[in-house]
Each structure stands twice: as structure tokens, then as C-alpha cells.
Amino acid sequence: MHAHYGHVHVLRGISLEVPDGDVVALLGANGAGKSTTLKTISGIVRASHGKITFDGEDITRLDPSAIVRRGIVHCPEGRQVFPNLTVRENLALGTYARGRAGQVDRVIQIFPALRDRFSQFAGTLSGGEQQMLAIGRSLMAEPRLLMLDEPSLGLAPIIVEHIFNVIAGFRDQKISVLLVEQNATLALEFAERAYALSHGAVYFSKSAVELRDSDLVQRAYLG
Ligand code: ATP
Secondary structure: OEEEEOOEEEEEOOOOOOOOOOEEEEEOOOOOOHHHHHHHHOOOOOEEEOOOEEOOEEOOOOOHHHHHHOOEEEEOOOOOOOOOOEHHHHHHHOOOOOOOHHHHHHHHHHOHHHHHHOOOEHHHOOHHHHHHHHHHHHHHOOOOEEEEEOOOOOOOHHHHHHHHHHHHHHHHHOOEEEEEOOOHHHHHHHOOEEEEEEOOEEEEEEEHHHHHOOOHHHHHHHO
16 A cells, blocks of 8 residues: 655555454554554555455445444554543443444453543543553454554553553454554564564565564664
8 A cells, every 4th residue: 555645655555464363563663654554544544556455345445434343443652542531431432433332341351450440531540541541442342453553652561561461362352453563572572473664665574483583673673
């Protein structure tokens, strides 16, 4: 797929695949086009050329809510919770296009820390709690493909560990994951495969096992 911001050609022919039930990492330096890739798949940014398919269906021209209804859910960079709404209300909004209110029990089971915060305004939560809420809100929509943009950003190591263990558990729930992550070492611990982007193109695509002992990742970041 290709994408532009105005006249600027940001994604310059990216091909990638997320197999059913896999965690696929998207790596690369700042500005490489990782967030734009997620936004293009979720229909927030229009692909200017190319094709995006999900389960064999061409979804390239669908609007974002139709894409969510198919089970592709985007958990954006920086959490983006609604600060003036409570935890309960933020979770409820996760079911706006897809999912069921009853999912809340499952979310609380995954993130028990949210249970005691149910009536608290999301803006008053800690960064870690906000990230749990953002992922929890995505889970309310019963994703089949969950796209996570920088879930570890700015969080304490113990919270990051918790969140990544949750991500590892998605495999058993048949949730595929496309994960943008600055911490490549961490991402490669959990992913089956990684793509590195550089200047809006795929620099390499390899299995995580192949990458763990190679210097390719460093080279992707250094450009
Ligand atoms: P980061 O890790 O810094 O978020 P990224 O790999 O996710 O980087 P993108 O956010 O996808 O990169 O940005 C890719 C390019 O597109 C960058 O050069 C960025 O400046 C540009 N860009 C992103 N959003 C916009 C926008 N709304 N308007 C114009 N240019 C944009």
C-alpha cells in the first residue's frame, strides 16, 4: 500500500501480512511510517494506491467504522483515552461499532487493576492504568486483529511486563496482533515475525528467531 499526507509520499509501497493468531512486530526509526501503516489499515488515512485485504475481503475503500465491524481494532499511540469520562464509560465506548457490553467482565479479569477505578475519570489514572484502559477498550470490540501502537511507551518495566504477558495471551484467544514497538528486543521476544520500515518502505521482513542474533535491527534504526 501507498499513502500520502498532502503531496508527501509517506508509505511508498509497503507489503505485509499478519497470519491468523500471530503477533507481528513493526519496527523502525522515528518517522519511518509505522503509525501511518496502522492508520492506513484502519481507514483513518486513505491508501492512495494498493490493496488491503482482511480474510480475503478487499477493505481498502471501507470507512473506519466498517473496518472495526470486521474486527480490526486500532489501539493508538499515546493511549487516547477520554480523560473526562470514567473508566466504565471509556470501556463502554469500545463497543460503539462492534462488541458487547458483557465483555467488560473479561477485560476486568485481564486487567484487575481497572476494577477499583471503574468510576474514576480516565484522565486521573496513571500512565500504566491508562494503557491498560486503552487496550481494555480495544478488547471490548472483540478484535480479530488488534493493532497496538507503542504500548510500552513511557511505562515502568513492571507494567510493560504485565502488558506484554497479556499480549502473549491473545494467541490463545485467536486475536492476531500487529504491534508497533520502539523496544525491538522486547517486541522480538513476543512476535513470530518482524517487519522493519525505513523511509516508508519495508527494509526487511524476517522471523523473530532469525533476528534475535543479528545486527539487522540496529541497522534498520540507524537508517
Ligand atoms: P514515530 O515512531 O515517531 O511515531 P512512525 O514510524 O510511526 O514514527 P509516522 O508517524 O507514520 O512514523 O510518520 C511518517 C512520516 O509522515 C513522518 O515523516 C511524519 O512527519 C509524517 N506525518 C505523520 N503524520 C502526518 C500528518 N498528519 N501530516 C503530515 N505529515 C505527517
